[in-house]
Amino acid sequence: MAILIDDNTKLVVQGLTGSEGSFHAGRNKEYGTQLVAGVTPGKGGTDHNGTPIFHTVEEAVEQTGANTSMVFVPARFAADAILEAYEAGIQTIVAITEHVPALDMARVVGYVRNRGNGVSLIGPNCPGVISPGKANVGIIPGEICSPGPVGLVSRSGTLVYQIVHELTQLGIGQSTCVGIGGDPVPGSDFIDVLSRFEADPETELVVLVGEIGGDAEERAAAWAKTNMTKPIVAYFAGREAPPGKRMGHAGAIVSGSKGTWQAKADAFEAAGFPVAKNPTQVAELVTGLRNKA
Secondary structure, X not given: OOOOOOXXXXXXEXXXXXXXXXXXXXXXXXXXXXXXXXXXXXXXXXXXXXXXXXXXXXXXXXXXOOOEEEEOOOHHHHHHHHHHHHHOOOOEXXXXXXXXXXXHHHHHHHHHHHHOOOOEXXXXXXXXXXXXXXXXXXXXXXXXXXXXXXXXXXXXXXXXXHHHHHHHHOOOOEEEEEEOOOOOOOOOOHHHHHHHHHHOOOOOEXXXXXXXXXXXXXXXXXXXXXXXXXXXEEEEEOOOOOOOOOOOOOXXXXXXXXXXXXXXXXXXXXXXXXXXXXXXXXXXXXXXXXXXX
């Protein structure tokens, strides 16, 4: 089944006619994703490399049945683009745009979560989502992925690529890989994605990739201890980060003993989940757990 995106995904790209949107949407289409529409205000009625362009997401949904949106608009317009997709009935919104103001996202995330309707918002400042062999929405290279039973959720885009590649090299495929982004106010957190993997019959094991700063990983460990029946292998970037130095994403802020690598590792190990010390060890731990099953 995978999560968030699959064979039934019909993608509309907000900002398709821009250089970045055009390039990555083209890659997604080549992978096999159903790219059904683009949205660029003022360019409705045209087409872009064979994909129809609409003025609004509402028009795109009405005309094509789009159910998933990828946001590739400038940061100052990203919040409004997300809300437009939500109001048009899009069920999965993947915001790739970086440098979106935290205040904008606080407003958007609060609105989407309070209204509910089962809408999933991934990002911003994220690499997107891929369900190998089914659909790719974002900038994750499909060439390094392979279909299989391991779900992956990560704050870091680069580490998605590295760890997926490590898994694939060992013949371990993935059900879905989700980059939630590392901004202070994400559309989805670890718990949102873990709950979906727990309910997905095709996912047998989950890899969770975090980084120093904040308490999202600690909260995920506490939730998983009570709610996850599937094994988790965790990895956290920043183990050698100098104390007191801000590194990585905007969300990577350490305060005292909170948000440190050790605090996150201790939380997962106390919950019964192994923690890798480097990306290569992630694949080794996954192999060991699968051999025990």
